Amino acid sequence: MKPQARNISNNASATFSPLYRQIKALLLTSLELGEWRPGEAIPSELGLASRFKVSQGTVRKAIDELSAENLLVRRQGKGTFVATHKEPHAHFRFLRLRPMEGKQDYPQMHLLDCRRGRAPVEIARILELKPGEGVVLLRRILSFHGVPTVLDEISLPGNIFKGLTAARISGSQGSLYNLFEAEFGTRMIRADEQIRAIPADAIASELLKVDIGTPLLCVDRVTYTYGDRAVEFRRGLYRTDRHYYSNTLA
Amino acid sequence: MKPQARNISNNASATFSPLYRQIKALLLTSLELGEWRPGEAIPSELGLASRFKVSQGTVRKAIDELSAENLLVRRQGKGTFVATHKEPHAHFRFLRLRPMEGKQDYPQMHLLDCRRGRAPVEIARILELKPGEGVVLLRRILSFHGVPTVLDEISLPGNIFKGLTAARISGSQGSLYNLFEAEFGTRMIRADEQIRAIPADAIASELLKVDIGTPLLCVDRVTYTYGDRAVEFRRGLYRTDRHYYSNTLA
DNA sequence: CAGTGGTCTAGACCACTCT
DNA sequence: GAGTGGTCTAGACCACTGC
Structure with a gap:
């Protein structure tokens, strides 16, 4: 729809970064603040997409990176979970x-x-x-x-x-x-x-x-x-x- | 267009795997056989997409993995290159x-x-x-x-x-x-x-x-x-x- | 069955490089 | 400007999980 609505935050002077990285940063903040606890599921991709007003693909790419960094764990059919040292x-x-x-x-x-x-x-x-x-x-x-x-x-x-x-x-x-x-x-x-x-x-x-x-x-x-x-x-x-x-x- | 035309190869009994992994395997074979030498550019994403009759996105995902494994290196505006120990x-x-x-x-x-x-x-x-x-x-x-x-x-x-x-x-x-x-x-x-x-x-x-x-x-x-x-x-x-x-x- | 992540497409436009 | 990779969207369907 609206292709290049850059930078979600109000901070106009912020360095430009792709949308999915901004989403990633938001997720990272939520993780750090403990909005979702270790082992818990985070909202679904579609849920996050509508929350952030972006497409599912953009959310996916953000989650992809976080899961490559071992901060999130995807489980097909179940959801995406906050990684934990429990196992x-x-x-x-x-x-x-x-x-x-x-x-x-x-x-x-x-x-x-x-x-x-x-x-x-x-x-x-x-x-x-x-x-x-x-x-x-x-x-x-x-x-x-x-x-x-x-x-x-x-x-x-x-x-x-x-x-x-x-x-x-x-x-x-x-x-x-x-x-x-x-x-x-x-x-x-x-x-x-x-x-x-x-x-x-x-x-x-x-x-x-x-x-x-x-x-x-x-x-x-x-x-x-x-x-x-x-x-x-x-x-x-x-x-x-x-x-x-x-x-x-x- | 044709969503689930699975498995490119003729081998009908092959284990199913996503298209992008089949593309990845094909690229891997070309790399192993030396079709492109270390340091050289491989064909563009659109070129490969049309060669393999898939969308650019599917080729991208294959290349994404290969570049995460340090086998390929992307350079924006220039192309995708075979990784090398030259540098x-x-x-x-x-x-x-x-x-x-x-x-x-x-x-x-x-x-x-x-x-x-x-x-x-x-x-x-x-x-x-x-x-x-x-x-x-x-x-x-x-x-x-x-x-x-x-x-x-x-x-x-x-x-x-x-x-x-x-x-x-x-x-x-x-x-x-x-x-x-x-x-x-x-x-x-x-x-x-x-x-x-x-x-x-x-x-x-x-x-x-x-x-x-x-x-x-x-x-x-x-x-x-x-x-x-x-x-x-x-x-x-x-x-x-x-x-x-x-x-x-x- | 509904809900989740996973794959794939087609098309648009941006950012960068080289000529 | 032409060609490359990079981002984003919208929509479709597949594969898996659990009710």
Whole structure:
């Protein structure tokens, strides 16, 4: 009908972008504000089309991108759903360790500490906190078949994760990210990892039950939520005698 | 016009698949057979639409997928081109090492050997060769700013890389994959990597100029060409004192 | 059956590139 | 201006889900 009615918003000076990207941005805002919760269905394509006064095809293209980014999940005949870390297999989207032999099994978590403190400058910079602002500090072990394999040290912004306690973690099911999205309204959607090989120090050696100096993968991860806001820094030390870090280059 | 004229091929028993996937398969075949060479333009969308007797939109969707898979590259106003490893930055699509300080720089290659031999069982299995079939074996060092950083040992099927010699490699520009696609008609399109941390042995220690036992990343890579055929196995040992392996989880 | 996402078409017009 | 990819629409029908 009206082909080039550009830019829905009132902001006339906004950079031009295709309609479907504007729709995408609107959907993104709704997701961020929690208009639809993880696991729930969003309105149908035709519904959204009429809400936004565009054609179904335009809505489709917006949803296509969001589902390519793992923010939405389409299910033919049922609807389009907000992605979630609830499903068990989602565990392995952010944990790329695979066993050298046998099939993938779920790790068991053992929490070492959960305390509050001030953010060191380096962490504060990454998490975009004011220097000295509060953080929650977690340490934990992941074991496969009883073998301690991952030692994680996790830093989170204190203001977002106010009520986070050891009990709350130990009592929860599935991954931490599932807990975070269900209980704290913060959904992790992307992470950047930097991987190096380092020798095990005394602490890692004891906790992972390997000799001091044993080569370990050191995986530094920054995790982002909506709008590319960094909300987690994590250093993981991985034993790689029975597992490897798996990656696909495409 | 004629909505559901399914399946272009004569094979009536073929599994049904949407038209655009059939178009995609046809394009894939043309790419594999080299109907258009790396870097060249393929016919326009309208041209392909009329060749295949479908609408432009259907061709677009096929090309969309191929370009999402990095097999084609669209350039608005110019055309759609066969992807290539020619561009310098393509180097880093398959080499995920990033400097901890300073900006990305191009590695210098030093070839150690290039010889022919029989494939060990393990390699033969990976490359789907008959046991004992010929392979080409390459070893090389990659250095950044004169610092030896990567030691690669590369196995290739001998029948595909018949004329591959040390001189041919040393005289070439850019990445090995560029050489392979330009001179041997084999384009690498995807790779799976398995990463572990291991201590440097005597050989690695000498070649990478680190102490014996220094933790190194051990990156085992299987590389695939069209049709998911494995055509390279590579073991890389990476120093990670000045670089890290970079990865994004999405 | 109605409602959802998935495919396909035909046609219009925009944005970009090159000549 | 001609030719390319990029966006958008309107409408049709298919495939799947669940009532």
